[in-house]
Amino acid sequence: MQNDKFLRAMFDHAVEVADPMRSLAAHLPPKPKGGGRLVVIGAGKASARMAEAVEAAWGPCQGLVITRYGYARPCQGIEIVEAAHPVPDAVGQAATVRMLDMLDGLGPQDHVLALISGGASALLVAPVEGVSLEEKQLINNALLASGAPIKRMNTLRKHLSRVKGGQLAARAFPARMLCLMISDVPGDDPAFIGSGPTVGDDSAAAEALAVLEKWHIDAPVSVREALTKGSTVVRRDDPRLAHVENRIYAAPVQSLRAAEAWARKMRPGIDVRLLGDALQGEACEVAQAQAAMACEIQRGMTDGAAPVLLLSGGELTVTRRGDGIGGPNAEFCLALALALRGADGITAIACDTDGVDGAAEVAGAVIGPQTLDKARAADVDARAALAENDAHRFFEQIGDQVVTGPTLTNVNDFRAILIEA
Structure with a gap:
């Protein structure tokens, strides 16, 4: 399974376990x-x-x-x-x-x-x-x-x-x-x-x-x-x-733990690291910090090392500067792609589990080593899009939005970064 599809399937599983039709009855009294x-x-x-x-x-x-x-x-x-x-x-x-x-x-x-x-x-x-x-x-x-x-x-x-x-x-x-x-x-x-x-x-x-x-x-x-x-x-x-x-x-931690278990089942030996289910802060700043962390982890990996998966939840914020169409998950992904500068072997996804990132009818986005190359080929300026809080339009133009429609649940944001040597 390709890495972007792996991350999307893991996100879908995290959402599914929080579906009230699966989870509510056990907590309902007579x-x-x-x-x-x-x-x-x-x-x-x-x-x-x-x-x-x-x-x-x-x-x-x-x-x-x-x-x-x-x-x-x-x-x-x-x-x-x-x-x-x-x-x-x-x-x-x-x-x-x-x-x-x-x-x-x-x-x-x-x-x-x-x-x-x-x-x-x-x-x-x-x-x-x-x-x-x-x-x-x-x-x-x-x-x-x-x-x-x-x-x-x-x-x-x-x-x-x-x-x-x-x-x-x-x-x-x-x-x-x-x-x-x-x-x-x-x-x-x-x-x-x-x-x-x-x-x-x-x-x-x-x-x-x-x-x-x-x-x-x-x-x-x-x-x-x-x-x-x-x-x-x-x-x-x-x-x-x-x-x-x-x-x-x-709660968010249950979906993150379910994602961890799914990842271990699909890729035995994977090193899963949970960064927390309650992260807060500006989406751009958190993205830069996690990009630095991912690059440091990758530098310490040897050929043939098991992949590392960073999982986190919480609710990031965006201080609006421009008039674009964006949300904290898409903005996180765009800032992450810029900070990673096309690093080989690093793929990521960030989505809101309710299927709506900010005010857009889009859950979030996925990025990988080719994200910035795809933007240049489409004549899309990634830095300008970030400055205008226009991350959703950016990912729409390069075809990397994650669109789920109504998920009928809501356990906050879901972020995953997959790192390979």
Whole structure:
């Protein structure tokens, strides 16, 4: 198997093991019985697939789940609404209002199953009083271009919302709630998965204001005024969260370990090195560091040595400088190719496991020793593309994009570098 095909097949396997239809049922308790109601709610790019898996185990259920356009799945009783991501829209806002209404009036005999995955931050839309949807959209766009890490982005999102930061769970009190989560955040902190709609948060609105200042977010006056007034975020010790259990059942490290096992099976003797499942930082800077690491490893290899595979996960960021079409995985690959300068024997892939890198309908890209030669043959300037954050168009022009379509799961970014002597 050629190295680029080997890496693509390994990525596909890492995604497959995180498919809720394969992984969720083992973490689902018996369906609640008795006189109380059961309501299933959820949001995120994997949430419709999670709902499909729930009904495969429990049968038809009442509920509402909000997912990204193109990510709906057929369900028997749970209503699936498609809305915009990564910038929220009016459809998501209307669906969020309906979801909150479903939780009103529940009693201690009732049960709520919440299904949360990455993407819920944009799909659950309920701006605080005084802030409009259009203003939330402006903030989201600015955050995405700022280079701020996801945890800081979500801190700001929580304090501008009436549903994030434990507020969705508080709305269901006194019903009992089980929240099953797929993690897409470095460190797997449930408070930051989808901005933690079922998890309390002890941060203050002043911390959200600090995000605006540190990452130079040009916020409308109404946003600053709302943050100055305080916040409706629910603290961790709030009694309304006493009946809530939050459980992460799928996380990036599981997919990386599955990729490692697959690689060892396909290429016995391969030296697999896991660099971590929670890497953060600017995509270009991480690419340069990993290129230097790969070259150093290769220099120390002797003829006939077993290949080395570097695996890493996490969520890289891009500080937008140009007006190109790009995302952190494609930008990582482009910066990596430039740093490697066509080094023989080094091939790499970087993709988002949800199939969407940034705002592009592309998972990521693959590079190899011929990447820069292919660009020159196509009259494409790699350095100019990187300067304009135009990595997706670059890889489209040379035919090295990775396009998966909706994967229906989301366990963050996946990066692999294969090094041969």
